[in-house]
Amino acid sequence: MEEGLVARLLTAEHEIVVIDETPRFHVGAGKTWIMLGERTYEQVSQSRLALLAPGVRFIEAKVQNIGLSDRTASLGSESLKWNFLVIALGADLNPASVPGLAEPAHTFYTVEGAQRLKLALERFSGGEVAILIPKAPFKCPPAPYEAALLLHQAFERRGIGGKARLSIHTVEGTPMATAGPEMGQYIRGELAQRAIAFFPQRATARVDGTANRVVFNDGSEAQYDLLIAIPPHEAPKLVRDAQLTNQSGWIPVDPLTLQVKQPTDATEVYAVGDVTVVSLPGRYKPDIALSLPKAGVFAEAHGRIAAHQIAARISGRPCGEAFDGKGYCYLETGAKRAVKADGSFFDLPHPVMQKRTPDEAQMRDKLDWVERLLRPAR
Structure with a gap:
């Protein structure tokens, strides 16, 4: 998980806190398996605490309010102060x-x-x-x-x-x-x-x-x-109430750094994954703008970049990491076969996605990918 990356990039004096209202993380791609009775929830999920790197603090709670002016996150019974905030609330x-x-x-x-x-x-x-x-x-x-x-x-x-x-x-x-x-x-x-x-x-x-x-x-x-x-789908009410969303209904972010674009004084706030809208430079039709698809692989990539960006700002050094718009997805076709499509969404004049013929090897790749996401870090 990217919280662990931040922990490795920073010294022990900095505290990293992850807040989530559920104790377990599940791989979204596993829900079709649950639907078909091929896996149980336990088989496609893992304890969030187990996934976090040692030294990262986990709080199981629901965030009630984000205070941008006073840099707080209200959990109802307590309020946490933050210097940098990463919003990864997904889509409701x-x-x-x-x-x-x-x-x-x-x-x-x-x-x-x-x-x-x-x-x-x-x-x-x-x-x-x-x-x-x-x-x-x-x-x-x-x-x-x-x-x-x-x-x-x-x-x-x-x-x-x-x-x-x-x-x-x-x-x-x-x-x-x-x-x-x-x-x-x-x-x-x-x-x-x-x-x-x-x-x-x-x-x-x-x-x-x-x-x-x-x-x-x-x-x-x-x-x-x-x-x-x-x-x-819609952005959670929490971020809408904080006026972090734009006319799209999602949080606009810098495509390269994942720093939020509004309000303008939210300079220490980043957003990653499904809750964001990332405008793409290319188009298939001149009058139809495109946005980055909402997918777990992009959330993971976003988290990695946000971690590097924050660590660089804290340490006072330039950050050489930026989101490149690249990602992939798997499409199962049945008979233990899948196709993996690799996309480069920042390409011009339009995004490019390449695929291969479905086969069992690509299905094994998907299974390995799910296993990696659920592998404990502690």
Whole structure:
């Protein structure tokens, strides 16, 4: 973890404190495995204390307020002073922002949701399975498509492939749009091979749980027997109340240093991961600006850069580390195969993402990656 990196870069006189309301960290990529009954929560999670380097203090608490003027973090019963602050609160899920969505929809975007969906899938014997992406951005852009491919395989294994019909209804114009048209076409091809219907540019108006239907802004509808949704994402209220967000709804940061851009006096505040918006220099279309996708690999890279930036400022030396816009993602295609796509998102004239043919070796790479993220540091 990057807190350990800061600890190694600084002398023992500096205290590093990590605050989180949950005692365990889980790898987001493992939630599809929970959904399918292939892993348990315990198998894709680790104690946060075990992941932190020796000497890093961990407080299990919920931050109630961020004080920028007095440099405090209120935990309710106590208030901590800080000299430098790194905000890594991720994205909150708000299904209630789509009328009617919360009650009938399942999701695998939370651990509890994946566990409930596992039970629903065990009871499912056939019918229409609609995967709904009502709003963007959302974290892990390939996840809904990976879920569709893995559900197709699961239904085939259970002998109900001919009875289950999968469809994806998304507000996106194409899958993983920031990764470019080639990646989008590849995913659409994988869906088509399995007869998974794909409906892009569908803005959701409401969900009618009584009639088991999704109603879209253009008047079209989709019937379902099982509805799986990617709940709308938003920045936590905590950072919105602190006026750290801009018109995008997220915290704007310097793309290279991850220092927050507003308010202007928050010079000792950094933000990393899903809670941020990182503008990209390139575009596929002149009139459509792009932002860095929300993904765990970027959160990890951001944390590393923020650690170097803070350590350099404390020690009074120049920092030679900057975020380079590079990252990767895995897309499982079934049959113990995966494809790893490597992206360079700061490239011009537009981001570049390269992939290989799915195989078992790339799946093993993904498993090794998850194992590394859960490896104890103490």
